[in-house]
Amino acid sequence: MSAYMFPEDFVFGGATAAYQVEGETRGHGKGKVIWDDFLAEQGRFTGDPASDFYHRYPTDLELCERFGINGIRVSIAWTRIFPEGEGALNQEGVDYYHELFACCRAHGVEPFVTLHHFDTPDCYGANGGFLDRHVIDAYEAYARFCFAEFPEVTHWFTFNEIPAVAGGTYIEGTWPYGEKLHLDKAAQTIHNMMVAHARAVVAYKEGGYTGEIGIVHNLEPKYPLDPNSLADIQAARNEDMLLNQFILDATFLGSYAPDTIACVNALAASTGGTLDIRDEDLSCLTRAAELNDCLGINNYMCKFLTSFEGESDIHHNGTGEKGTSRWRVKGIGEHANRPGIPTTDWDWIIYPEGLFDLLMRIKNDYPNYKKIYITENGMGYKDELKDGIVDDGPRIDYLRQYLTWIAKAIDGGVNVAGYFVWSLQDQFSWTNGYNKRYGLFYVDFDSQERTPKASAYWYKNLAAARRLDA
Numbered sequence: 001m002s003a004y005m006f007p008e009d010f011v012f013g014g015a016t017a018a019y020q021v022e023g024e025t026r027g028h029g030k031g032k033v034i035w036d037d038f039l040a041e042q043g044r045f046t047g048d049p050a051s052d053f054y055h056r057y058p059t060d061l062e063l064c065e066r067f068g069i070n071g072i073r074v075s076i077a078w079t080r081i082f083p084e085g086e087g088a089l090n091q092e093g094v095d096y097y098h099e100l101f102a103c104c105r106a107h108g109v110e111p112f113v114t115l116h117h118f119d120t121p122d123c124y125g126a127n128g129g130f131l132d133r134h135v136i137d138a139y140e141a142y143a144r145f146c147f148a149e150f151p152e153v154t155h156w157f158t159f160n161e162i163p164a165v166a167g168g169t170y171i172e173g174t175w176p177y178g179e180k181l182h183l184d185k186a187a188q189t190i191h192n193m194m195v196a197h198a199r200a201v202v203a204y205k206e207g208g209y210t211g212e213i214g215i216v217h218n219l220e221p222k223y224p225l226d227p228n229s230l231a232d233i234q235a236a237r238n239e240d241m242l243l244n245q246f247i248l249d250a251t252f253l254g255s256y257a258p259d260t261i262a263c264v265n266a267l268a269a270s271t272g273g274t275l276d277i278r279d280e281d282l283s284c285l286t287r288a289a290e291l292n293d294c295l296g297i298n299n300y301m302c303k304f305l306t307s308f309e310g311e312s313d314i315h316h317n318g319t320g321e322k323g324t325s326r327w328r329v330k331g332i333g334e335h336a337n338r339p340g341i342p343t344t345d346w347d348w349i350i351y352p353e354g355l356f357d358l359l360m361r362i363k364n365d366y367p368n369y370k371k372i373y374i375t376e377n378g379m380g381y382k383d384e385l386k387d388g389i390v391d392d393g394p395r396i397d398y399l400r401q402y403l404t405w406i407a408k409a410i411d412g413g414v415n416v417a418g419y420f421v422w423s424l425q426d427q428f429s430w431t432n433g434y435n436k437r438y439g440l441f442y443v444d445f446d447s448q449e450r451t452p453k454a455s456a457y458w459y460k461n462l463a464a465a466r467r468l469d470a
């Protein structure tokens, strides 16, 4: 058995996102987001009541304090501030976030605030969201407003998971206004959102604010299913270029390396499109590349790829019926799994050493990264509350394994400053609803009562000792 110590000022946090916890999706002056009608039309579930965080954040922050959780990821809902994305302000929304941040501080819980976590204003959805360059301007104006209005926030993230937005909308087509298999639109969305990120970072620094600002990327290592197969190596490389290297280059190089852009251009061309990358975009990306204070990494799994040249076919497992996922995309490859590697009921591959590989790659390939937070990691599980107890042993096991590999990366010289369990409490899941639970705290979605799970007690001990025995 080995023991790992985490640094003294390490953040042991829990993560949330506005739409997944707040509820009140149309209450208190909030404007519509792209998910509202989309979910209502599907009729499976909606973002109400979620975890009723709009009213119950004091309870959740009290739980954080009791369980030694000293950081929380929250996001601002853009349409609580500007119901139409721009123009008229909703003062009630502004007041709400001031009160939330004050309550965080009162409980000794540092707020890490994301400006956009999937909840694009609905008024921009029909025009393709960030494909429309006007939305870049609107986002920058919203970001500037927040920086000036909320000086009490000293940890900002511009976006959550740009590739997930692009992939959900334009590859898998499971997101609002989505269309399947448009690699060109997916790549363009990634680029445009990276430009919006860069504009916000430059605005923050030009504004003279002294907090830190960065971006949260969902990064998954992509491995060839057969490491000796050139075709599988190419498949893994295709997906890695589009969903990992493209954003990492934009973030830390401020431009696209020749092999990155060649590969992404070829993928875009395979679905009939060309990318619009302007000089002004690249000069803004270049300026921002040295200004990022930190990188947030969301990581849950890895992917193994094998080559695929047939007709594309994607099926999203949004029910937890194990073994039902299919992901085969002509031009990229097919998702598979190596024998013996465990998966969750939603077919997410549990491969903690992948996170180590990822952290070492950032350190080696992008040495200007400065600081990393693991902003999301956790296990979706069908928890059951029995006699007042939630025994989520598999989740504890998952968290222990991932944290062990994070600790090994810290020992290997990677500057990881904090970790946020996804999720703090059970929440609404975008394409899965309410039976995919991730929380340290169980939420009864009828009564909204919270019950600490076994994992909450385990995490409390870890945070108190800062020591992991594995």
Ligand code: BGP
Pocket: 017, 020, 160, 161, 164, 218, 298, 376, 380, 422, 428, 429, 430, 431, 432, 436
């Ligand atoms: C990340 C998102 C979160 C959260 C999490 C779990 O991609 O940032 O918002 O939802 O994944 O995903 P899911 O809810 O699909 O299981």
